[in-house]
Amino acid sequence: MGDKSLLFTPYQIGCLELKNRMIVTAMHTGFSIDQEAAFLKVRAKGGAAAVTATMGVSNSGAQFNMCVLNEEILPGLTDMANSVHDAGGKLFIQLFHAGRNGNTGFLADSKASPVAPSPIPSPIYRETPKELTVDEINDIIKDFGKAAEVCKRAGVDAVEISCSAGYLLSEFLSELSNVRQDKYGGTPANRRRFPLEVIKMVRESVGNEYPVILRVSGSDMLGGYGIEQTVELVKEAEKYIDAVNVTGGWHESKIPQISMHVPEGGFAFLAREVKKAVKTPVIACNRINNRNIAEDILYYGYSDFVGCARAFLIDSEFGNKIKxxxxxxxxxGCNGCIERVLKGENVICTFNPSVGFEANLEQPLPKKSEKVLVVGGGAAGMQAALEYAKLGCKVRLCSNEASLGGLMKYAASIPYKEAINNNILAMEEELAEAGVEIVLNTFVDGNYINEYNPDITIVAVGSKPTIPPIPGIDQKHVYTAQEVLDGDQDLINRLATGNVLIIGGGAVGLETAIYLIKNNRIDIQSKEFLSQYTDSKTYNGLQYASNITIAEMTSKMGSDLKSTRWITMSELKRYNIQLLVDTKVEKILDNKVTVSKADETFDISADFVVLATGYQSEGKELIKWLDENEHKYKIIGDAKKVGTIRSALSDAYSVKLETES
Structure with a gap:
């Protein structure tokens, strides 16, 4: 990186020196304190200067199994601090109160209900919160102070005050969630009063020589407050704090926050606006997941530190590896982590099946000398080969394809999912480093197994597209989504010349439609040109309807997309893609498809048909042979049950967990 490199230089937060500029910012995990300690320790060992745990300041403000900062937690918190220090890092604790984004029955106090500045429900949970009285506000201020004092006594290196993401302190800042008319509402200054009183109390509780960080949303991104109001808050708070951590908007914002649709470092501009106004060190975060973007943010003065929470979630060795x-x-950016947390479940990661099992990583592995044959080079096969190699086994991984990755290669073609390509390559490097033998373009049958003579065969042959028994489905103008996503630009251009019907409105069908739109280069370039040089009325008049229709048998499109569904549905609407639910395809003809919906049957123009009708497991013949010949084997991933990348990797990782149990 030359003179531009700042990422691995030390920097101060108050009296605390950090060895580099990477901070694992707070993530809600749902872990016990012991699990959390192990989770943070491996990330400190992985190169982070500091790691952060989120803990509630009271039983009524802590949600989803979150630890509460009281006297009872002091021994465990002390052990956590010592553990992180032993790994070469510093420990921060985020002081948290859920506010209206708490949930009755999921708070540490089972009898408590969510509270807020005003009785306005959270759009996420839709439960009307109790409006806080002034006395209750004063009690919460004291709770923050007591919690900070517990952290200091435990040897925690710094505390961070949560005033972001739609939780309690930030709720007071927004005129959409705070309609009070007393001293805590009614004007911007009054809406800042409660957060500022909390910040002052925390400072008084820990003294002047202990680092205090303030975490803020640059804007709620709902229209309640913007970066100007955030800057005013930080300027008033500056005399009490040693750093400010600037994130994006609230969870309930209709602007994506950490999903794949957000550009890398996409909210760093908010940190820069705060940095312009204060002398206090600034931490930028959200979607900072590679070294180049982190270095740019630091070099061009957007911030002094970068928050790399999910970069370390997916790869606990992120810091060491990029160095x-x-x-x-x-x-x-699949949001699998946050969507589980918002449901009260423990955090997971699609590409890191070891999340939650970090304590196992600290244990010496029981060495084995088995000869292992892994059949299948997709997600499950690659991860299983890696786990067996870590156990000391001699591992050969065979794929009948010319490269590794399996169905991940097709997923990586979908817009916004290009990072999957990187992960295939990263897994290949891990396999090489672990000493796994890779054999490509090789079909494994009984003869091959007899010749290699493994102690165990891992069947990870994946799945193939399901072809439904629809009359006319074997015609030349019918393709699978997998064939479309294979990257043949000539095919994409042909599909752009006529009407396309996609059968299947799950994630694959919807994302294939977006893939076709975005890869029709002529169309996209024309629309970009028009959008720049014409007024909106002219531009809207020149646009034409999409040539793509999606037919889905069920009543809901994209039900398997979960928390990112709304983003995909908005994009489909923007591209004028026609969506038909409760629609069954009856037959496929030369240039049309007959469908039925309720009691009506009608034809849809379709010069091309794309099948996104699911997948079915492969490997039945191989499994039958293994059974008949009494060979030891294990079936994993899609070969066992069709699922997702996450389920395939977790299934493969279970090989290690079973060995250790």
Whole structure:
């Protein structure tokens, strides 16, 4: 990186020196304190200067199994601090109160209900919160102070005050969630009063020589407050704090926050606006998941530190790997982590099946000398080969394809999912480093197994597209989504010349439609040109309807997309893609498809048909042979049950967990 490199230089937060500029910012995990300690320790060992745990300041403000900062937690918190210090890092604790984004029955106090500045429900949970009285506000201020004092006594290196993401303190800042008319509402200054009183109390509780960080949303991104109001808050708070951590908007914002649709470092501009106004060190975060973007943010003065929470979630060795120039697994922005947390479940990661099992990583592995044959080079096969190699086994991985990756290669073609390509390559490097033998373009049958003579065969042959028994489905103008996503630009251009019907409105069908739109280069370039040089009325008049229709048998499109569904549905609407639910395809003809919907049957113009009708497991013949010949084997991933990348990797990782149990 030359003179531009700042990422691995030390920097101060108050009296605390950090060895580099990478901070694992707070993530809600749902872990016990012991699990959390192990989770943070491996990330400190992985190169982070500091790691952060989120803990509630009271039983009524802590949600989803979150630890509460009281006297009872002091021994465990002390052990956590010592553990992180032993790994070469510093420990921060985020002081948290859920506010209206708490949930009755999921708070540490089972009898408590969510509270807020005003009785306005959270759009996420839709439960009307109790409006806080002034006395209750004063009690919460004291709770923050007591919690900070517990952290200091435990040897925690710094505390961070949560005033972001739609939780309690930030709720007071927004005129959409705070309609009070007393001293805590009604004007911007009054809406800042409660957060500022909390910040002052925390400072008084820990003294002047202890680092205090303030975490803020640059804007709620709902229209309640913007960066100007955030800057005013930080300027008033500056005399009490040693750093400010600037994130994006609230969870309920209709602007994506950490999903794949957000550009890398996409909210760093908010940190820069705060940095212009204060002398306090600034931390930028959200979608900072590679070294180049992190270095740019630091070099161009957007911030002094970078928050790399999900970069370390997916790859606990992120810091060490980028320092050594190694490829790392990269966050794909699928939101699988946050959607589980918002449901009260423990955090997971699609590409890191070891999340939650970090304590196992600290244990010496029971060495084995088995000869292992892994059949299948997709997600499950690659991860299983890696786990067996870590156990000391001699591992050969065979694929009948010319490259590794399996169905991940097709997923990586979908817009916004390009990071999957990186992860295939990162897994290949991990396999090479672990000493796994890779054999491509090889079909494994009984003869091959007899010749290699493994102690165990891992069947990870994946799945193939399901072809439904629809009359006319074997015609030349019918393709599978997998064939479309294979990257043949000539095919994409042909599909752009006529009407396309996609059968299947799950994630694959919807994302294939977006893939076709975005890869029709002529169309996209024309629309970009028009959008720049014509007024909106002219531009809207020149646009034409999409040539793509999606037919889905069920009543809901994209039900398997979960928390990112709304983003995909908005994009489909923007591209004028026609969506038909409760629609069954009856037959496929030369240039049309007959469908039925309720009691009506009608034809849809379709010069091309794309099948996104699911997948079915492969490997039945191989499994039958293994059974008949009494060979030891294990079936994993899609070969066992069709699922997702996450389920395939977790299934493969279970090989290690079973060995250790």
């Amino acid at each position: 050594e120039g190694k490829r790392h697994r990269k966050c794909i």
